[in-house]
Amino acid sequence: MAKEPAAGGAAWRAVSDAIALELERGGAFLLTPVFLSVGVVAYFTLRYEPSWPSLLAMTGLVIGTVWLARHRHALQLCLLALLLCLAGIWLSKLETWRLGTKIIGAEISVRLTGRVVEIEEMASGRKRLTIDVVSTERPKLRYQPERVRLSARKISPDIGPGSDVTGLVRLLPPAGPIRPGSYDTSFSSYFSGIGASGFFLSGPELSSPTVAPITARFGAAIERARQSIAGRIRQSIGGPEGEIAAALIVGVRAGIPEEINEAMRKTGIYHIISISGLHMALVAGTVMGLMRALFALFPDFSSRRPVRKYAALTALFAIIAYLLISGMVVAAVRSFIMLAVMLIAILFDRSALTMRNLAISAIIVILVTPHEVVGPSFQMSFAATAALVGAYAAWSDYRARRVSAGVPAKRSLASALLHRFAVMMIGLAATSIVAGIATTLYAAWHFQRVAPLSLLANLAVMPVVSIIVMPFAVFASIAMPFGLDGPFLYVMGQGLTVMIHLSERIADLSPIDAVGLISAASVLLASIALVIATMATTWLRWVSAPFAVASLMMLIEERTPDILISEDARLLAVTMENGEIAVNRPRPNAFTMDNWRRALDAQGVQAPERRKQKDRNDLALKMKDGGEESTAGAGFRCADRVCVTHHPSGAQIVQASDTDTARAFCDTASLIVIEDPTARNPCRNAGLAVITRRQLAQKGSAAVFLPAGFSSNGAASTRPKPEIHFSIEGDYRPWHTQRRFSREARGMPPYQRKVATPKPANSPEGGLTRESE
Incomplete structure (x- = not known):
């Protein structure tokens, strides 16, 4: 009698057979x-x-x-x-x-001449110009960036894309991450080809035109058309609705008020603003629907010709035109590739919505712009699309089984309409749920925020966008060359008014926003689960379940910093017992504080208390343990050249302007941050951490972790030293090499410009002398 195979051997054969299949x-x-x-x-x-x-x-x-x-x-x-x-x-x-983007290493004022590539209308009323640099002078930069982005209060109406301009500008190098692990402006600038940002001190003014390459002339013509269309849309619709309409049609979204942007972020519908797969799909779907309806008017022709392929080809040309007029931003290019692959599949009698087509799209994107893989846009869009394709495949299989089972499908007209509406709403809900589950963790990891009411918001808003806003945007685009776009833009504007109203009302109901830091291991495990669940076709898809469970279990494993420090050493944030964070500046940078607040999951921000006390040594004595002002969690107390607070553990945190000021706190502080780039560590206590501006200039912003069970009792030399993590660990990568050339990174004081000052009347030289400001 034959022996039964061992359980392990049978399981291994089952796995092998499934993998082979x-x-x-x-x-x-x-x-x-x-x-x-x-x-x-x-x-x-x-x-x-x-x-x-x-x-x-x-x-x-x-x-x-x-x-x-x-x-x-x-x-x-x-x-x-x-x-x-x-x-x-x-x-x-x-x-x-x-x-090989050339990025400047330090701030500098220079007269710049260049060619305007793009002009954006900001919500503040300022203009933001992207300029290809032709030359610089006074001084002439030896390491001259090829492209810069500058803001101006106003510009001449004669200046447009393709114009040659000149002006005195202040150029600034891109900043690093505002905290370790966050968005890196230097990385984005490097791969966008932006070597500096800044603003015009005077100008811009038109300069003598130069001969531009044919590609630059073609790009300028496209950009002028975009600006003209955006202006027409703003004039026709007006208000924030006009700005959103311009964003949806031509990709110009800098003018949208920030409060509306924030409402859409909180409700999880901000994807509507960024031209992406949704917009490309709606444009293609609208054009295909129009073409199929047009062909239906000619039944003899339609019965003899592959009109579906003609409609798909027309839709392909439509999204090519939409891509060009939308500014060809990276998200739009990626979405175009994905949809173009699907439309081309229809031309070759292949299924459009398949995982293979998604894989082809992803491969093309990776070949062209591999750096996009580490960004949230790539990760979230492909995660959502993979999940939706997998869900659609499962639903198609289910429907096929129902048809084969002979389920009756006869309905009255009213019942059919009601059924179609119910299917549409269920489809929207299913789409929001599937895409939301696939992308929520990525959004939380990159932005430290979630949209708990995104399902409600998408169910409320997406019918308006899908039925009114985007179709009428397509109609307006078709009618615009004939001057007949007014009625279509009006209807589009009314739909956008409804969308804004719904997003603001739902945003007011949103119970939470910030979620704090998310573990990278959790995101990795969730990614593995998503890949297995969407790509497996056999029982192996259930192998994704353990990875998904492990991802949820490790979700909050990320340790939250106790202190965050900006890379210019001017701003500190310390976590407090009441869930708030204390900062040492009364008006901190809004963007930085929003990021820090979400990363630390803070309930609010404590402003510093400014003391009239001028004697920093006396302040040091008062801030010692047992002093009247040493209460932990009381926020920063600031006097002349120094700010001091206590962490809830009792650790004293000091921000000082120079070495002499910091020296007074060597015996009591656990962390001292010195703003002076020329400063050195003035203290010798083993349990004290000192961070100087030079270190921050070299390594970027810092996150400080106090040791577990930290106590302020005992001598400072016997306390455990805080753990410091900088944004840039290890060697410089190509997008960070410019940091080593800043004055602060070289331990030099800020540059002081020589200015002319009058001499005394009885001075033998007379006239003016030059001295430092």
């Missing part, structure tokens, strides 16, 4: 963009820049190992996956080398 169904191709993305993420998270020889050696080694393992199929597949990861690293390295 997945591979037969094309699972290896679906995983190609996944492994490429792993390599991209690995490259951009390294603490050093990998050298060309090391990459060549590693790649050669893996290729040789793949060849040696050619007779062992499972091992070869694993090695091929590793080779794809290396390909992702190569793509990222090549993109970084190819761009």
